Amino acid sequence: MDIAILGVGSLGEAVLIGLLESGMPPAQIWATAQPAERAAVLADAYGIEVGTDNASAATEADVVLVAVRPGAVEGVLDEIAPVLEGDAVVVSLAAGVPLRRIAARLPEGVTTVRAMTNVAARAREAATALTAPDGTDLTEIEDLFDRVGVTVTVEEPMMDLITAVGGSGPAFLFYLADAMTTAAVDGGMDPHAARVMVDQMLLGACLHLQSSDRPAAEILDDITTPGGTTAAALDVLNAAAVDDTVKRAVGAAARRGRDLARLTPPLARVRAAAPSPRPRRPRRRSPR
Ligand SMILES: NC(=O)C1=CN([C@@H]2O[C@H](COP(=O)(O)OP(=O)(O)OC[C@H]3O[C@@H](n4cnc5c(N)ncnc54)[C@H](O)[C@@H]3O)[C@@H](O)[C@H]2O)C=CC1
Numbered sequence: 123m124d125i126a127i128l129g130v131g132s133l134g135e136a137v138l139i140g141l142l143e144s145g146m147p148p149a150q151i152w153a154t155a156q157p158a159e160r161a162a163v164l165a166d167a168y169g170i171e172v173g174t175d176n177a178s179a180a181t182e183a184d185v186v187l188v189a190v191r192p193g194a195v196e197g198v199l200d201e202i203a204p205v206l207e208g209d210a211v212v213v214s215l216a217a218g219v220p221l222r223r224i225a226a227r228l229p230e231g232v233t234t235v236r237a238m239t240n241v242a243a244r245a246r247e248a249a250t251a252l253t254a255p256d257g258t259d260l261t262e263i264e265d266l267f268d269r270v271g272v273t274v275t276v277e278e279p280m281m282d283l284i285t286a287v288g289g290s291g292p293a294f295l296f297y298l299a300d301a302m303t304t305a306a307v308d309g310g311m312d313p314h315a316a317r318v319m320v321d322q323m324l325l326g327a328c329l330h331l332q333s334s335d336r337p338a339a340e341i342l343d344d345i346t347t348p349g350g351t352t353a354a355a356l357d358v359l360n361a362a363a364v365d366d367t368v369k370r371a372v373g374a375a376a377r378r379g380r381d382l383a384r385l386t387p388p389l390a391r392v393r394a395a396a397p398s399p400r401p402r403r404p405r406r407r408s409p410r
Pocket residue numbers: 128129130131132133134154155156157174176189190191192194197198215216217218238239240241289290
């Protein structure tokens with residue numbers, strides 16, 4: 123199976139790396155990126171065909187993964203629609219863009235799928251949710267995403283919530299990792315040692331959680347020795363209602379997914395064209 127990844131940015135590159143690491147031959151992967159200089163860098167780095175022409179890449183592929191920002195999806199679909207065969211499969215990786223809007227841009231008969239995956243595809247540990255119109259045979263696409271992690275199939279109305287939890291989810295942990303590393307460094311720890319400790323702690327904790335059938339809250343109790351250090355930390359987290367804050371953050375992300383779906387294409391295109399910087403967590407350093 124030949125695939126095309128249209129718009130190799132943060133997510134597209136993570137998926138590309140995961141697929142190559144899974145053993146997919148570079149000759150089976152076609153990609154596009156902008157500008158042409160980035161396409162050339164990617165081609166050199168990964169030994170695959172990377173251009174700027176979406177229609178040319180789509181012509182080569184059995185399965186087309188659309189990895190541009192939500193506002194650019196429909197424009198890219200318009201570019202590839204004329205070259206797609208009736209048995210083509212188009213998978214949108216974008217947040218918010220509903221299946222009906224994808225199908226509306228493509229020739230009848232083309233299979234349309236939405237996939238919400240995440241940057242852990244790079245380490246072949248992504249959590250991917252797929253949704254497609256009723257009756258779609260998703261076996262081939264499940265197999266593709268299983269190469270870069272674990273795949274589930276869901277109903278489309280769940281996609282905004284899954285985008286918040288699964289797509290944006292790694293950002294919650296990176297936020298925590300950054301805050302914990304900062305606390306360790308501010309306390310005098312060597313930055314490299316702090317990074318190694320926090321990374322390994324998160325990895326070990328996630329593996330422990332995944333290997334258990336018990337709820338996270340119960341496993342948390344195992345660590346919480348009465349009157350001990352964890353209890354002291356939890357008192358602070360609970361006083362700040364961090365659990366409610368996390369719920370509100372998930373809700374905000376899911377709502378943004380719904381808002382993205384409502385953006386009119388012209389407005390969305392304008393926003394996509396603007397070089398919007400990624401929001402960063404403000405750096406807070408406590409005085410030494
Ligand atoms: N970044 C993430 O962790 C996740 C992103 N997503 C979705 O993936 C999509 C991409 O997100 P990011 O990778 O963060 O954005 P990004 O901006 O890093 O990547 C998009 C890439 O598409 C390229 N591009 C723009 N217009 C193009 C066109 N007409 N033809 C070819 N390439 C074009 C851009 O140059 C850029 O490199 C979005 O729709 C987002 O909702 C979904 C889950 C996780």
